[in-house]
Amino acid sequence: MPRLVEYAEAPPEVRAVFDEIKSARGVPDVNNFWKALAVDPPTLRRTWDSLRQVMAPGALDPLTKEMLYLAASMAAGCAYCTASHGAAARARGMTEAQFGELLAVVGMAAETNRLAEALRVPVDPAFD
Amino acid sequence: MPRLVEYAEAPPEVRAVFDEIKSARGVPDVNNFWKALAVDPPTLRRTWDSLRQVMAPGALDPLTKEMLYLAASMAAGCAYCTASHGAAARARGMTEAQFGELLAVVGMAAETNRLAEALRVPVDPAFD
Amino acid sequence: MPRLVEYAEAPPEVRAVFDEIKSARGVPDVNNFWKALAVDPPTLRRTWDSLRQVMAPGALDPLTKEMLYLAASMAAGCAYCTASHGAAARARGMTEAQFGELLAVVGMAAETNRLAEALRVPVDPAFD
Amino acid sequence: MPRLVEYAEAPPEVRAVFDEIKSARGVPDVNNFWKALAVDPPTLRRTWDSLRQVMAPGALDPLTKEMLYLAASMAAGCAYCTASHGAAARARGMTEAQFGELLAVVGMAAETNRLAEALRVPVDPAFD
Amino acid sequence: MPRLVEYAEAPPEVRAVFDEIKSARGVPDVNNFWKALAVDPPTLRRTWDSLRQVMAPGALDPLTKEMLYLAASMAAGCAYCTASHGAAARARGMTEAQFGELLAVVGMAAETNRLAEALRVPVDPAFD
Amino acid sequence: MPRLVEYAEAPPEVRAVFDEIKSARGVPDVNNFWKALAVDPPTLRRTWDSLRQVMAPGALDPLTKEMLYLAASMAAGCAYCTASHGAAARARGMTEAQFGELLAVVGMAAETNRLAEALRVPVDPAFD
Numbered sequence: 221m222p223r224l225v226e227y228a229e230a231p232p233e234v235r236a237v238f239d240e241i242k243s244a245r246g247v248p249d250v251n252n253f254w255k256a257l258a259v260d261p262p263t264l265r266r267t268w269d270s271l272r273q274v275m276a277p278g279a280l281d282p283l284t285k286e287m288l289y290l291a292a293s294m295a296a297g298c299a300y301c302t303a304s305h306g307a308a309a310r311a312r313g314m315t316e317a318q319f320g321e322l323l324a325v326v327g328m329a330a331e332t333n334r335l336a337e338a339l340r341v342p343v344d345p346a347f348d
Numbered sequence: 349m350p351r352l353v354e355y356a357e358a359p360p361e362v363r364a365v366f367d368e369i370k371s372a373r374g375v376p377d378v379n380n381f382w383k384a385l386a387v388d389p390p391t392l393r394r395t396w397d398s399l400r401q402v403m404a405p406g407a408l409d410p411l412t413k414e415m416l417y418l419a420a421s422m423a424a425g426c427a428y429c430t431a432s433h434g435a436a437a438r439a440r441g442m443t444e445a446q447f448g449e450l451l452a453v454v455g456m457a458a459e460t461n462r463l464a465e466a467l468r469v470p471v472d473p474a475f476d
Numbered sequence: 477m478p479r480l481v482e483y484a485e486a487p488p489e490v491r492a493v494f495d496e497i498k499s500a501r502g503v504p505d506v507n508n509f510w511k512a513l514a515v516d517p518p519t520l521r522r523t524w525d526s527l528r529q530v531m532a533p534g535a536l537d538p539l540t541k542e543m544l545y546l547a548a549s550m551a552a553g554c555a556y557c558t559a560s561h562g563a564a565a566r567a568r569g570m571t572e573a574q575f576g577e578l579l580a581v582v583g584m585a586a587e588t589n590r591l592a593e594a595l596r597v598p599v600d601p602a603f604d
Numbered sequence: 605m606p607r608l609v610e611y612a613e614a615p616p617e618v619r620a621v622f623d624e625i626k627s628a629r630g631v632p633d634v635n636n637f638w639k640a641l642a643v644d645p646p647t648l649r650r651t652w653d654s655l656r657q658v659m660a661p662g663a664l665d666p667l668t669k670e671m672l673y674l675a676a677s678m679a680a681g682c683a684y685c686t687a688s689h690g691a692a693a694r695a696r697g698m699t700e701a702q703f704g705e706l707l708a709v710v711g712m713a714a715e716t717n718r719l720a721e722a723l724r725v726p727v728d729p730a731f732d
Numbered sequence: 733m734p735r736l737v738e739y740a741e742a743p744p745e746v747r748a749v750f751d752e753i754k755s756a757r758g759v760p761d762v763n764n765f766w767k768a769l770a771v772d773p774p775t776l777r778r779t780w781d782s783l784r785q786v787m788a789p790g791a792l793d794p795l796t797k798e799m800l801y802l803a804a805s806m807a808a809g810c811a812y813c814t815a816s817h818g819a820a821a822r823a824r825g826m827t828e829a830q831f832g833e834l835l836a837v838v839g840m841a842a843e844t845n846r847l848a849e850a851l852r853v854p855v856d857p858a859f860d
Numbered sequence: 861m862p863r864l865v866e867y868a869e870a871p872p873e874v875r876a877v878f879d880e881i882k883s884a885r886g887v888p889d890v891n892n893f894w895k896a897l898a899v900d901p902p903t904l905r906r907t908w909d910s911l912r913q914v915m916a917p918g919a920l921d922p923l924t925k926e927m928l929y930l931a932a933s934m935a936a937g938c939a940y941c942t943a944s945h946g947a948a949a950r951a952r953g954m955t956e957a958q959f960g961e962l963l964a965v966v967g968m969a970a971e972t973n974r975l976a977e978a979l980r981v982p983v984d985p986a987f988d
Binding site for chain 3: 606636637641643651655659669671683704710718726727
Binding site: 799 | 924946967983
């Protein structure tokens with residue numbers, strides 16, 4: 221099994237990030253993703269800082285952002301991310317009916333993405 | 349250049365789908381994607397029927413569905429689909445600020461997707 | 477534009493491969509793929525030798541092999557390969573009706589591939 | 605583990621699809637893919653209807669279609685689909701020698717797909 | 733064509749990033765990537781800050797980092813990134829012989845990646 | 861579980877390749893990848909011959925080649941290959957600090973690859 225860095229054995233710069241995550245999310249421990257990323261503390265720090273900035277409320281609300289993250293992760297075929305952002309979206313209020321429709325959209329996109337590329341469809345001038 | 353089937357030369361079953369698309373969208377002509385897909389009339393018919401069903405308003409509103417489609421297409425690296433669904437989302441009201449945040453989410457997802465898979469992070473039991 | 481190595485300027489080890497390709501296929505010149513690959517002569521040689529071996533008639537006939545190559549290239553989203561192996565499959569007898577069905581299969585596979593991964597479906601014991 | 609909907613707990617519209625699959629395939633139970641997809645009944649119905657239509661005998665015979673599905677699934681890196689369509693192709697008569705050659709074609713396609721894209725090879729005019 | 737933000741029309745926060753890039757690289761203008769990313773100034777700023785940090789000399793020298801970036805971009809099939817990081821690696825000293833070997837490694841990786849996944853090879857305990 | 865061909869049950873042409881791998885690497889047994897690939901002896905032979913040629917010392921040293929292989933495998937999302945080439949790179953001297961920086965480069969590449977494609981950035985003329 222890959223290495224996961226637990227809080228008790230983590231160096232101070234890792235603990236600092238773990239503490240920020242736990243505080244921001246109100247959880248007693250961080251997810252496995254962060255424990256795995258802690259093998260490289262600068263990447264852990266940069267990823268957390270970027271994620272916090274990108275997922276902050278803005279022109280899009282937090283639930284929409286989580287669903288976009290989930291759709292992109294499904295399209296990229298990342299099993300872990302599909303599971304983690306599926307849980308995060310549900311925690312922000314995504315219903316099972318919304319999940320079903322998101323799944324349907326991602327499936328259709330996968331099919332039409334391949335068809336458009338397989339046929340080398342030229343971009344319509346009106347799109348720009 | 350790949351073959352595009354124009355209305356004037358299309359067989360009746362293709363014209364029927366083109367007519368439905370033009371009517372549903374209120375446009376004078378269909379996009380290149382449909383003209384390319386018309387090389388196989390059964391796939392054209394099935395894809396249009398599926399797309400219409402999947403993108404209909406439901407538990408998710410039409411703009412959110414378009415943005416999910418756009419995010420999935422970006423994650424899959426389909427240039428045509430990124431252009432066409434970017435235009436469709438803007439037509440449904442996506443602002444440039446919303447597009448910028450969607451882009452940021454897709455970029456972060458791509459990075460963390462690769463990191464999670466590269467480190468083979470085990471799925472947390474709490475996600476299911 | 478990327479660099480393409482033409483026969484007139486090619487070193488002897490590149491000309492040798494080009495000659496073999498032209499002879500095996502009965503064509504006056506090689507495709508752009510081989511001219512581009514010639515920037516690294518050992519890769520050109522190895523790729524041609526492997527391709528010739530893999531695509532030789534065996535338990536599968538040459539047309540089926542070309543269609544499998546085309547389907548895999550579509551699934552991987554390679555525009556050049558989709559064009560080149562589409563042409564090669566047609567040269568071996570693929571009809572437009574067969575191409576249409578191949579396209580439909582690749583599209584369905586893309587959709588169900590993403591759905592199966594998004595839902596993290598466990599492999600049925602009966603499959604092995 | 606992700607949720608799988610079993611027949612005993614399924615709503616009527618899910619049972620109807622399950623019954624059609626079992627009847628069409630002559631099997632006592634459906635595969636995990638369908639049980640997972642049942643979390644969204646409309647997607648289950650649409651996917652089954654599309655798959656049945658796409659995989660029906662036509663210009664290509666059922667074994668060739670299954671092998672194309674398998675090749676596309678391998679190229680897309682879907683482990684579940686590789687297992688399920690590998691089993692389906694064997695059930696339709698694919699020999700181990702044919703499987704070995706299919707595997708070799710998919711491997712070669714993956715390599716040349718990347719090389720063609722990495723070198724940004726321009727499409728030869730003769731391909732269209 | 734997609735929108736590119738030129739310096740003359742750029743808002744102050746975009747000009748600030750452009751100035752940093754030009755200064756760090758000693759070039760009179762930034763590449764198209766940065767002009768395109770400028771449609772979302774926060775993403776432009778975050779991407780430049782992250783890239784500068786990640787690509788700084790450390791345990792790996794700058795040429796090795798550029799070649800790793802190039803190999804990853806080739807594997808992901810990004811034509812623009814393959815071109816831009818190919819140029820960057822050459823500017824840092826990558827020879828044509830080194831490029832040829834990098835290309836060969838990426839091609840082999842693509843082939844064995846697909847084979848390993850298609851065969852669902854279990855990870856050897858010794859790897860961890 | 862997928863089929864793995866063990867030495868004791870392997871036909872002579874498979875044993876010959878296994879013997880070469882064990883001898884070249886000084887190991888008592890081959891990895892699961894080779895045992896799985898042995899279901900198709902010609903693919904086993906061709907893959908081993910190609911890999912040995914591609915990974916031989918040349919313009920790039922063996923450690924750099926292994927790290928490029930690892931980066932490409934991470935970018936392609938192959939879990940097995942990430943594990944096996946991670947172990948191989950460590951065996952050739954890759955430090956944990958180098959691994960961390962490689963991981964960071966692959967993550968950044970994934971993000972900027974998607975951004976460049978999503979924005980359809982035109983290739984700068986200066987890159988060729």
